[in-house]
Amino acid sequence: MIAPAADPATRHAGRAGRAAFVAAAAVAGATSVTALRRWDPEVVGWYPPCPTRLLTGLDCPGCGSLRGLHDLANGDVLAAADHNLLLVVAVAWLAVVAVRLLLRARPHGAGAARAWLVAVAVFTVARNLPLVPFLPSG
């Protein structure tokens, strides 16, 4: 008897706890996206800066994702990709994972984690090189 692996956050809480967790995450996500859509991180100053960038001046793999999410929430995929290309890829991939989870399928293939590791490493190096346009967070 092999039970499906439970979600990490809610394993102890059971089905009701899991539903509550998913609902809370959905509300938090929708609130964040609504706020990001309304208030542009390039205009208002109360969004947090990236600590990596603040300390080192370098772009981390997440730099630009806040501005990118603002662009995505307003339907501008190209501007989002300009701020953080990996963000656009990640949002698409996470959407696929979410659908597969809903269908109770395996969320992703066995090589996905390694592929992401390589992608994040290459992206981080490339976006800090002056030779590659488009990739820096801008």
Added chain:
Amino acid sequence: MPYCSSCGQALDPSASYCPSCGTRTGAGTGAGPLGGAGSPYPPPPRAPIPTYLPQAILTTLFCCLPLGIVSIVYAASVSGKQAAGDVEGALEASRKARSWAWAAFGVGLAGIALWMLFAVSSGAVSDGGLQ
């Protein structure tokens, strides 16, 4: 040492329920000698061990902290070890991937909350028409 069939937690051989996730172990219920929890062998081929890769990606891209990357490293290790048949190692890596993802999320959330509190209360930044 028997293992929980659901979460892989090592079990007391006499336990009826997993102390970690509450799944019935099958101890004393006549479950087969191989396979189910309560067996003296690690679980045989089973449901994929969770990698927590989606959580790791989320924390890496939205928390700007290196903790999320540690989680991706462990997620990659889960897949590799499970493919190699190292269930014990894969479960350990899975637990670490989960811990690092949540640590990254917690640190990121705390940092964001502190920053916003500071930024708004100090009045040092434009509120962009918030009020």
